[in-house]
Amino acid sequence: MIRYTLKCPEGHRFESWFHNAAAYEALAAAGQLRCPDCGADRIEKSLMTPDVRPARARPPAPTEQLAPQTEREKAIAALKRKVEAEADYVGPRFAREARAMHDGTAPERPIYGEAKPEEAIALIEDGVPVAPLPFTPTRKIN
Known part of the structure; x- marks a missing residue:
């Protein structure tokens, strides 16, 4: 779909959507476009500003992130550092690994x-002791 700003010989400006540029050209050549204000059928494309969205902002690098502000955020950041330093990241194999340890096979x-x-x-229904973490892990496996 493409949106054009259009104008008639009387100077009325309006917008309309078309399937593509060729669809606009075909309708204009056949006189099938009409000004909604005066009904004129000699419609031309007008200058228009493109609707360009700004690029997505790059998320800050870990060193650029702001320090936690609240006591809760500080506690979560400390927990994250402790977990990531002392535990093995098993990614999507977590349920399998936790069950194997609970069953004594690992x-x-x-x-x-x-x-x-x-x-x-x-896991919870089977009595495997698990708990959700209040943060997203930093490490990912391939």
């Missing part, structure tokens, strides 16, 4: 990662 160790809601519910 050695116990501190882990963190991601689990789908249904996986987390199943």
